[in-house]
Amino acid sequence: MTAVVQAEGLTKYYGRRRGLEDLTLDIQPGEIFGYLGPNGAGKTTTLRLLLDVIRPTRGLVRVLGGDPREPGVRSRIGYLPGELALEGRERAGEYLRFLGRIRGGVPASRIDELAERFEADLSVQMRKLSKGNKQKIGLIQAFMHEPEFLILDEPTGGLDPLVQQEFLALLREVRKSGRTVLMSSHVLAEVENVSDRVGIVRDGRLVAVEDVAALREKAVRRIELHFDAPVPAADFQGLPGVRDLRVEGAGVRCTIDGRPDALIKAAARHTVVHIVSAEPDLEEIFLTYYSDEEQHSARQESA
Amino acid sequence: MLAKSLRDNRRALAWWTIGISAFMAVYLSVFATVRQEPETYGTMAMNKFPGPLRDLMGGLTDFVSGAGYLQSVVYQLFVPMLFIVCATLLANRAIAQPEESGTLELVVTLPVDRRRLVLERFAALALALLAVAVVTLAVAWTISVAVDMGVPFDRILAAHTGVYLLGLLFGTVALTVGAATGRKMVASAVVGVWVVAGYVVVTIGRSVDAIAWLKWVSPFHYYADGRPLYEGLPVGDYLVLLGATAVLALTAVLAFDRRDVGV
Numbered sequence: 001m002t003a004v005v006q007a008e009g010l011t012k013y014y015g016r017r018r019g020l021e022d023l024t025l026d027i028q029p030g031e032i033f034g035y036l037g038p039n040g041a042g043k044t045t046t047l048r049l050l051l052d053v054i055r056p057t058r059g060l061v062r063v064l065g066g067d068p069r070e071p072g073v074r075s076r077i078g079y080l081p082g083e084l085a086l087e088g089r090e091r092a093g094e095y096l097r098f099l100g101r102i103r104g105g106v107p108a109s110r111i112d113e114l115a116e117r118f119e120a121d122l123s124v125q126m127r128k129l130s131k132g133n134k135q136k137i138g139l140i141q142a143f144m145h146e147p148e149f150l151i152l153d154e155p156t157g158g159l160d161p162l163v164q165q166e167f168l169a170l171l172r173e174v175r176k177s178g179r180t181v182l183m184s185s186h187v188l189a190e191v192e193n194v195s196d197r198v199g200i201v202r203d204g205r206l207v208a209v210e211d212v213a214a215l216r217e218k219a220v221r222r223i224e225l226h227f228d229a230p231v232p233a234a235d236f237q238g239l240p241g242v243r244d245l246r247v248e249g250a251g252v253r254c255t256i257d258g259r260p261d262a263l264i265k266a267a268a269r270h271t272v273v274h275i276v277s278a279e280p281d282l283e284e285i286f287l288t289y290y291s292d293e294e295q296h297s298a299r300q301e302s303a
Numbered sequence: 304m305l306a307k308s309l310r311d312n313r314r315a316l317a318w319w320t321i322g323i324s325a326f327m328a329v330y331l332s333v334f335a336t337v338r339q340e341p342e343t344y345g346t347m348a349m350n351k352f353p354g355p356l357r358d359l360m361g362g363l364t365d366f367v368s369g370a371g372y373l374q375s376v377v378y379q380l381f382v383p384m385l386f387i388v389c390a391t392l393l394a395n396r397a398i399a400q401p402e403e404s405g406t407l408e409l410v411v412t413l414p415v416d417r418r419r420l421v422l423e424r425f426a427a428l429a430l431a432l433l434a435v436a437v438v439t440l441a442v443a444w445t446i447s448v449a450v451d452m453g454v455p456f457d458r459i460l461a462a463h464t465g466v467y468l469l470g471l472l473f474g475t476v477a478l479t480v481g482a483a484t485g486r487k488m489v490a491s492a493v494v495g496v497w498v499v500a501g502y503v504v505v506t507i508g509r510s511v512d513a514i515a516w517l518k519w520v521s522p523f524h525y526y527a528d529g530r531p532l533y534e535g536l537p538v539g540d541y542l543v544l545l546g547a548t549a550v551l552a553l554t555a556v557l558a559f560d561r562r563d564v565g566v
């Protein structure tokens with residue numbers, strides 16, 4: 001199967017300002033890819049390149065096996081711009097129908113169904129829509145023609161928690177039907193539950209691509225174990241993956257890197273009365289692993 | 304796409320049509336009075352405008368005949384300018400304005416070829432302006448009959464066609480600059496400078512040898528020099544206007560096709 005996105009050495013300069021440098025990335029069909037990075041990292045730049053809104057300075061990009069310049073390729077994509085602008089006296093519903101016609105026809109029932117899910121009012125003039133309500137219209141237009149590939153630039157921006165849930169539910173349906181999604185975000189927490197892989201851009205460079213499952217294994221977890229009697233510290237020292245160990249009487253506190261297996265087995269030799277394990281914070285991994293590139297490459301060398 | 308552009312502009316179109324019609328109605332209905340006292344008004348017009356200003360108004364040599372009045376008041380300066388402003392504003396709505404406001408980003412990701420997008424927006428501009436031209440032509444003709452100007456319909460048609468072509472040409476200038484730069488201020492400025500310079504060159508400038516040759520690049524030369532209101536359709540001149548419009552439109556298509564949108 002051909003990759004949905006194939007980028008090779010993709011580079012974009014805005015004049016002398018760097019937008020994106022040397023991006024090489026493949027996204028496979030059926031994958032949900034979370035694209036993360038701080039402000040100004042180059043996320044929007046990447047997504048715009050994939051849609052031929054802007055043109056690469058260097059490098060190659062193919063989407064759905066073709067050149068995004070071809071209208072035929074773009075008709076198979078749903079796009080939510082990061083800075084969605086909707087204005088004018090036109091009613092949202094009218095605009096959606098217009099977009100649907102250009103994309104080869106979208107049944108009115110489909111638009112209504114999505115509007116209902118997002119609780120979007122389609123009879124409002126677009127200039128009178130609030131930010132979040134604009135975002136809903138943006139989501140509806142991206143999903144309504146059931147495209148093979150969805151490119152969503154900060155899709156949850158401005159949405160209230162209920163609508164965010166609905167959006168995530170919609171994403172899961174999309175994943176189930178085998179379609180592909182590329183979505184950008186600032187925070188991992190927002191995408192980790194639906195993404196298969198995440199990539200991180202920083203200063204225009206893709207600094208890491210990780211499997212979310214693998215990332216979970218790397219997760220730093222704080223664990224507290226309480227026993228019915230004091231335990232010897234020696235039993236817990238030197239266990240693989242265990243760091244910051246503190247043994248105080250009948251209590252053991254530590255953080256673990258990756259699997260808790262060794263720790264659990266060591267603990268099983270005593271009587272455990274209580275265990276506290278904080279949810280792994282993937283965000284923290286990013287901060288520790290990728291807070292700067294130097295540290296990252298140092299880690300790779302030692303590994 | 305085309306229908307949508309027209310629909311989006313219908314409000315602006317209606318207002319412009321009403322505005323230009325009202326302008327003509329007010330000025331042309333005064334003609335009845337002017338004709339009753341040709342001496343007074345003729346000399347008054349001459350006196351009111353000192354030398355160069357009179358040139359700017361097209362000479363004002365013939366203010367009291369039907370054709371002369373129509374030319375001086377309607378077709379010399381005011382109505383062409385109104386058309387040009389209207390065309391420029393409409394043209395800015397095609398590319399530059401939506402690009403600046405950000406709405407164009409989603410539009411260029413639709414499965415429509417960029418070249419086709421520009422062509423359709425150009426077609427929408429041409430049609431919208433045509434609608435304004437047809438209605439205002441009807442108004443001009445109706446009033447000129449009502450006040451008994453004695454100018455035949457085909458002459459008014461010839462002059463009005465010129466106004467339309469002139470407006471379309473400058474509108475296309477705005478469209479092209481907008482398509483190439485994405486900036487409506489730049490587009491408006493280019494039109495503004497070209498209009499003022501072009502108009503001055505064919506009026507005051509015609510007696511100044513040093514700049515007289517510049518008339519060849521002034522669209523007003525091709526509009527007014529054939530004196531359509533007196534002599535009928537100047538086919539060659541109008542074809543020049545049309546040709547220039549076509550070249551500009553093509554430039555717009557090519558320029559937009561190779562450009563980043565929204566940067």
Ligand SMILES: Nc1ncnc2c1ncn2[C@@H]1O[C@H](COP(=O)(O)OP(=O)(O)OP(=O)(O)O)[C@@H](O)[C@H]1O
Binds near residue numbers: 019037041042043
């Ligand atoms: N139109 C432009 N002209 C000049 N520089 C630009 C332009 N658009 C983006 N940039 C620069 O390119 C870099 C990447 O910007 P981009 O918009 O892709 O970031 P982003 O990751 O989407 O950020 P955010 O999270 O704030 O949306 C930034 O340094 C930005 O200043």
Ligand SMILES: [Mg+2]
Binds near residue numbers: 044045082
């Ligand atoms: Mg962005």
